[in-house]
Amino acid sequence: MNGLQAAIGLGRRELIRQIRQPSRIVASVLTPMLIWIFIVGGFSSAIGQDNTDANLTAYMIPGVASLTVMFASIFASISLIQDRHDGFLRAALISPAPRWSIVVGKVSAGALVAMVQGLVVLAALPFLGVQLSVVGVLGACAGLALISIALIGLGLGLAWVVDSSQGFHGIMNAVLMPMWLTSGAIFPINDAAGWLRIIALCNPLTWAHGAIRSSVGMVGIEGMPTGLDWLITIAFAGACIVLATGVMGRASRRV
Amino acid sequence: MHCIEVDQLRVVYPNKDGDRVALDRVSLSIGHESVALLGPNGAGKSTLMGVLSGTVFPNEGTVHRGYENGLGIVIQTPALDELLTVRENLRLAGDLHGMSKEAINGSTQALIETLGIADRINQQIRKLSGGLKRRVDLARALLPSPGLLLLDEPTTGLDVEARASLWSSIDRIRTKSPMAVLFATHLTEEASKADRVILLSEGRVIIDGTPTELLAGLGEAVLRVRSGSESAVAQIESWCSQIGCPCVSKGLETLISHAKPEHAGQCPRDPLSVTLASPTLEDVYLWHARVGIAESSGGTA
Numbered sequence: 328m329n330g331l332q333a334a335i336g337l338g339r340r341e342l343i344r345q346i347r348q349p350s351r352i353v354a355s356v357l358t359p360m361l362i363w364i365f366i367v368g369g370f371s372s373a374i375g376q377d378n379t380d381a382n383l384t385a386y387m388i389p390g391v392a393s394l395t396v397m398f399a400s401i402f403a404s405i406s407l408i409q410d411r412h413d414g415f416l417r418a419a420l421i422s423p424a425p426r427w428s429i430v431v432g433k434v435s436a437g438a439l440v441a442m443v444q445g446l447v448v449l450a451a452l453p454f455l456g457v458q459l460s461v462v463g464v465l466g467a468c469a470g471l472a473l474i475s476i477a478l479i480g481l482g483l484g485l486a487w488v489v490d491s492s493q494g495f496h497g498i499m500n501a502v503l504m505p506m507w508l509t510s511g512a513i514f515p516i517n518d519a520a521g522w523l524r525i526i527a528l529c530n531p532l533t534w535a536h537g538a539i540r541s542s543v544g545m546v547g548i549e550g551m552p553t554g555l556d557w558l559i560t561i562a563f564a565g566a567c568i569v570l571a572t573g574v575m576g577r578a579s580r581r582v
Numbered sequence: 583m584h585c586i587e588v589d590q591l592r593v594v595y596p597n598k599d600g601d602r603v604a605l606d607r608v609s610l611s612i613g614h615e616s617v618a619l620l621g622p623n624g625a626g627k628s629t630l631m632g633v634l635s636g637t638v639f640p641n642e643g644t645v646h647r648g649y650e651n652g653l654g655i656v657i658q659t660p661a662l663d664e665l666l667t668v669r670e671n672l673r674l675a676g677d678l679h680g681m682s683k684e685a686i687n688g689s690t691q692a693l694i695e696t697l698g699i700a701d702r703i704n705q706q707i708r709k710l711s712g713g714l715k716r717r718v719d720l721a722r723a724l725l726p727s728p729g730l731l732l733l734d735e736p737t738t739g740l741d742v743e744a745r746a747s748l749w750s751s752i753d754r755i756r757t758k759s760p761m762a763v764l765f766a767t768h769l770t771e772e773a774s775k776a777d778r779v780i781l782l783s784e785g786r787v788i789i790d791g792t793p794t795e796l797l798a799g800l801g802e803a804v805l806r807v808r809s810g811s812e813s814a815v816a817q818i819e820s821w822c823s824q825i826g827c828p829c830v831s832k833g834l835e836t837l838i839s840h841a842k843p844e845h846a847g848q849c850p851r852d853p854l855s856v857t858l859a860s861p862t863l864e865d866v867y868l869w870h871a872r873v874g875i876a877e878s879s880g881g882t883a
Contacts, residue, residue, distance in 0.1 A: 332680055333678050333680070336676075336678060337677075337678075339674075340666060340670070340674055343665065343666060343670065344663070344665050344666075348665065413659060413660075413661065413662075413663075413664075415661045415663060417635070417637055417655070417657065417661060418675070418722065420636075421636055421652075421653065421655055422652070422675075422678035422679050423652055423679060423680060424677075424678045424679075424680070
């Protein structure tokens with residue numbers, strides 16, 4: 328059985344679904360942008376220094392891009408619950424296609440869509456004084472894709488064992504929002520309090536943000552060996568995919 | 583040669599109020615025939631389908647699969663992506679089964695013509711009626727030419743015409759490519775068209791035979807008697823013993839097998855209604871379901 332053929336077929340399906348549901352894309356981009364506008368607006372009035380405002384505004388863009396990726400990834404992984412309710416998952420599971428092909432199909436298509444949406448947000452950087460190079464954009468693409476691969480993998484693993492989309496949203500929000508907030512998405516961890524910096528350094532999303540920021544010529548995580556941010560981000564994505572494949576490979580009657 | 587054979591299947595669903603036994607030592611085998619799985623809600627039909635399709639894992643027992651080309655399954659809800667077109671859904675089904683592009687196109691063309699959905703090939707599933715969706719779902723299940731087709735209450739929610747159309751489509755397909763078909767249903771009229779009927783009740787196989795054999799088990803005629811009180815039911819049961827006809831009651835209704843025409847006018851206590859008729863599969867179903875309930879509650883038929 329050609330698992331790759333099944334994965335490509337499932338990935339094609341996810342992309343077609345995206346194209347035919349433009350509201351999903353709009354919601355994924357619009358919500359983080361609104362959060363960005365309100366947070367920047369709030370901090371500006373609190374700090375009241377134009378120079379700091381400009382730096383903070385640009386600093387937050389990679390974090391907002393990752394929030395966009397996070398929302399898109401939640402949408403991508405929650406579709407597994409919908410597939411189960413519709414009976415589509417059962418049809419896929421009784422086919423000879425290996426279960427990893429379901430994970431690969433959903434993750435690859437979901438990550439592609441999430442990455443493109445994240446790039447839309449990053450496109451704001453040149454307007455905020457950050458010059459982007461081709462290599463920088465490619466690096467940012469890789470960073471966004473790795474975040475998405477990790478979060479979709481995590482989401483698929485959870486969606487496999489949770490029956491309701493409400494429960495899934497609750498758990499994902501409880502896990503991902505603290506992750507995002509302590510990842511240096513909206514404040515530089517280099518200047519954060521000691522305890523918060525420790526939490527941030529234990530958070531794989533912090534390293535993904537550092538990798539994206541250093542790619543686009545911004546300050547990454549200070550005082551750490553070069554390449555460590557990429558290494559941790561790749562390991563995180565790999566671990567989440569292994570988790571999703573492992574969980575979905577288990578005996579189950581949740582179909 | 584059996585397409586599929588199960589032996590001593592036992593499936594238990596854990597429950598905080600006490601484990602629920604969905605299948606209790608079920609053994610059966612299916613050859614190249616159509617088999618109807620009949621039974622009330624909660625009898626274990628869908629669980630058995632799940633075990634046969636490999637999506638439910640039994641706690642005990644074995645499943646031996648002897649069919650070729652895998653299996654196709656149609657469940658109560660069409661396993662289709664509503665946002666994809668008919669063609670896209672069928673192509674995806676082919677990809678999941680590792681079929682070549684030529685094979686997918688060839689099978690798709692043959693199936694959409696046989697099932698009468700050729701003119702809908704480029705329509706999104708969400709724009710189709712329930713009956714058409716079910717036919718597309720059948721095409722999806724049949725695309726890889728499976729050796730075993732499982733249908734779990736495939737006509738649920740369909741009107742009479744759509745139901746008839748679906749069954750005639752299945753018959754047409756079976757004449758072209760022989761395969762084993764196992765279908766779960768609540769409808770005795772659907773079950774009567776099968777080569778064999780299996781009645782499940784409370785996770786156990788109650789009866790297994792051809793429709794003719796099962797009908798013969800109730801004799802030439804069945805008497806349905808509706809009484810006005812419980813004491814009248816008891817009196818009718820006593821009368822049945824005297825005339826040598828087995829009977830089974832539920833509530834105020836008594837079903838009497840092996841009845842003779844003259845019995846209709848001899849019922850004691852002036853029943854509310856008496857109906858004498860040749861046995862139907864519905865009578866067989868009611869008879870064995872009631873006997874099963876009576877036995878499990880300690881009573882006798």
